[in-house]
Amino acid sequence: MAYRPSKRMKKTLFGGGAVVVLAGLNAPAALSFATDQYHAYKISQPGYMRKYGAWHDAEIPKEYRTNAIHAALLHTGKVLIIAGSGNKQDHFDAGTFDTVLWNPKDNTFKKIHTPEDFFCGGHAQLPDGKLLVAGGTARYEVLDGQVKRAGGGMRVKNEDPNKTVTLKKGTKFRSPAGVEYVSKFDVTVPRAKREFEVSYYASGQMKPWKTKTTAAEARVFVEAVAEGPRSVATDRAQYEVEGLTGKDADNVYGLAEKITLDKQDYQGIRAAYEFDPKAEKYVPVTPMKEARWYPTLTTLKDGRVLAVSGLDDVGVILAGNNEIYDPKTKKWSPGPFRYFPTYPSLFLTKGGKLFYSGANSGYGPANKGREPGLWDVEKNTFTKIGGLNAADQLETASSLLLPPAQDQRFMLLGGGGIGESKKATPRTAVVDLNQDNPVFKSGPELPQGTRYLNSVLMPDDSVFTTGGSSDYRGRGGSNIFRAQFYDPKANAFREAADPTIGRNYHSEALLLPDGRVATFGSDSLFSDKNNTKLGKFEQRMEIYTPPYLYRDKNKRPALGDGPESVAAGGRATYRTDHPERVVKARLMRPSAVTHTTDVEQRSIELGLTKDKGAVTVTVPEDRALVPPGWYMVFVTDQEGTPSEAKWLRVD
Template identity: 75%
Template sequence: MTGYRPTKKFKKVLLGSGAVVVLAGLNAPAAVTFAEEKYHAYKIDQPGYKAQYGAWDTVGIPDEYRTNAIHAALLNSGKVLIIAGSGNNEKKFDEGSFDTVLWDPKDNSFKLVPTPEDFFCAGHSQLPDGRLLVAGGTARYEVLDGTVTRAGGGMRVKNENPDKPITFKKGTRFRSPSGVTYVSKFAVTVPKAKRDFKISYAKSGRMLPWKTSVTAAESRVFVEAVKDGKHAVTEKAAQYEIEGLKGEDADNAYGLAEKITMDKQDFQGIKAAYEFDPKAEKYIPVDPMKEARWYPTLVTLADGRVLAVSGLDDVGAIVTGDNEYYDPKTKKWSKAPFRYFPTYPALFLTKGGKLFYSGSNAGYGPADKGREPGLWDLETNTFKKVGGLADLDQTETSASLVLPPAQDQKVMILGGGGVGESDKATGRTAIVDLKEDSPAFKTGPELPQGTRYLNSVIMPDDSVFTSGGSADYRGRGASNILKAQFYDPRTNAFRDAAEPTVGRNYHSEALLLPDGRVVTFGSDSLFGDRDNTKLGKFEQRMEIYTPPYLFKDKAERPALQDGPRTPDAQSRVTYRTAHPERIERARLMRPSAVTHTTDVEQRSIELGVTKGKGEVTLAVPGDKSLVPPGSYMLFVTDAEGTPSEAKWIHVE
């Protein structure tokens, strides 16, 4: 990396006679380090350096607003919703203490938002009316191998009563045929059974009396033995009596379990769903999902509905393929095509309405299932695999995005690592052109090193800013990567950016702000030292990156003045501007909703530009699979790629 060099006079100040004496003594290494740090601080603060590489600044956060940023979403108010829930802190989970912080980057103000559920590891998606859908989260923390003291497992609770549903409170007891007692960890409601009416006929053709049959309804709940020890372990399927029920109730309701073990008990999901209203600045409950989900992906479709995919269910098992749609008009969920994916799969809406799975994901699921990229047709529920991807065994914790502009229909994957706690990390990038008849990934330029948890952000000038990550699982071995770079789709090459000062790995996020800067949050290192002997701490600092294009003369920055909030009947918007001749390009950019390096919301759409006297008219594509309904940031840029501040517009 090149940059400004200090003058000889400056070097003399750093390494003058006093410094030389120190260098000759026992503290020489410390003095050299001090000098190097001073020189580095000087170098990165020079105007020429910033104009070429940009600059980082740490955000001042009052103590009462510091939280473990697990999720981050840009709202159409320009504020950023930072969701922690319990924040990967089991003590806060046990206390029922859940956090959400609303941050306004304009004045660096913060606000605590009451958080009704543990949204830790939920899913989220931007809705057509500008609200944010948040669904799923944590019902129970994991218990690792070797630390399980009470046998547990999933219990299917049956109800054969066709007249009424039945609800069992948390703590309901189930007794096995051998007399071992298990207790439910959550409340569970079982719908009423289904009654089927059948008509039959005698040989003579005479109609016989009605015959009815009943199909039992069922729900799942996690149960745990009342007492410690292996006596409660069973590998045999059995029917369990529900204590406290008598008569017909005891006959109609019972439990079924295949096995109950002392194996590792994974995180368990919840069904809860809420919309966050950016005007009222509060969560509003909507109907819960049919399936409990922890680590799900939510993606907005062309018709404004949201598809919820994957996750761990209410007994800690990966959802086998029961996906569902959310309709923001009715606030209800319905069944979607059945298809399996690992948790937090990166699914992107493509032109024509199909979803492209890049192979990126964030963890749970077997190594040999659901890892191959492909195009998913929701109408026919068919999946066409897309080949050509190198290091296919290292798509977990990778980044991926629809390259700008979205009309090009190119998707890029960057970095990633092996499944689970693998120490594998790849520097591979690859790009697929979905407009081709037989699309296949082609290898792109290498990252500086193998990188997991890389955050990647689409910029208004059509570049992609990537930063952070680590070379090992959760930053193990002090492997955080303090590097950043831009990828240029036009040259298919990386160029250096200023280096961040805060390491980011697991549970970190980055997103574009309306003023053209990038903010980074979070990081959850497993260990805090190179030898992996000290437990890591969650990184609560925030950093803002100011790109090189904002270190040019501010007077040269394009600016849009008055204009509409929605396109007209011809899908056009016209804005007044003092210098329309300087506007070269316009981009409509969907705001991010990001977690676990997964951001399926962000996309940049090219707009048609017509310049007039003191104004510019911009044409928005009418294809809803290219421009899903919702709120967007509108940027215009000059010939050098310097962007305006964004205007918010709403696309129906």
């Protein structure tokens, strides 16, 4: 039966002289007003919310509003919202970098000192509950036609085996023809390597010692001092370093790479920090060897973190130079060499291999590194996985490990064409890695072609999806004001309440410990359908309350006291007044999300036993299924209503 407003509501909508007069003068405006009022009334009704859920704005004081580029849930229950320079060139130029810590329990906020521009870096949860943040922005892009001074990479050589050389930002390099270039960053070149050679005469006597010196090298981005084409350089001549004299001038010099007036892409940084949730501050650790902008950080089964892809310190996509962070030593070591486009979605699987869904955020050639597959990081072999339709539309797609994680079923949702393509697909697909020869199988379609879709694992084993746009960065007013749940068992979508705020590029969504979903950000290219007005970054936050939280609160499962840590394969017991209500238990890893990429979230089925006044959960032993770290423990009843989460560290 169609919904009918009450007589009182009809009077509110259509009664009164003011509305009648308005209708006479401007019928479309009156109808729009009445429709909006009716919709607002409809979605606020208890019956509607029990079926579809509801959205509410979070009040953010003006001084804490920021451009949410990254969001991560910490084991304190607070959410770290990282903007860095927030895609604002003026903020970057001023060195104004932003991080806000939000407490969902009381809706309070705190500014965090941000030492680097983490804009478009990567992040991963560490075993001790800290958040690794690595990479970010060293320089903003300069578009075609706007490059006035030639720029490119300068390889700085050091032939002195006795000392390391540091050249400060602003150091000048001079070509044999007298053309000058200035470095845009500090650069440190290690000492040269000295090797001793020993050989013998035929008689067995030792020949005199010989030494061989191999120059050390580092790279820095340089820009011509003078404007115009005269500064373009393609030769490999030796460039002298201004200010050096004597042996230093002989030992330290530059070799230019390609220096052009072409478009200059964003450039990455090497910086790495751990954010400490208890001290609520960034703590520096050893920088990466490679600079990275748009990297993915993926947790491995032993708690180490693999950093993959990104644009380097001169704005070129890395050829495959990956590296691994060890949280015990706070240092990086070389990882397996393999190429991926930027922000590749790489997930840890039960066997310890990494599954690449094919989803990415764009930079890189169209014909390289875009096919999904399974990557054995120990052997460095890659097995492609086929069966995917709309395979040319994987940029800005969403992907995740479906619950429970033991099933090893991965889902891909939506996506678009490469770069600023207008293509967008409603395609979803699922691959089961437990099969001998896994291939993608098409799933139910989204309501329309969707880029930048946010997808969140829920405690009841559903997947909540929201937002996105049907064109590049919401172009043409293409934001999608829709949300839905995917049911993995039924392989079908069901409707959810519609969000009121559009979300596309630079937006995030994550599960909160109380079972709600918070959404942040959005960076539309334009603010109107005709693409005539530049867009503004969306700083409002909207929170979705699922239908399960509108059921009888008195019957909601609740967990009491329990342990704070457990070993893999161990048990944790929680007090509860009504163990009979509990039918399932899930261990859920907190999100760390950016650019539609969240490779952290996973929902693991726990063993469950019930006693009088308590429930006991058992954590699986497989480290590749449950990498060390902090998790949320949810229990649910027969209807799928979850408890509030308890935090548990798996050692």
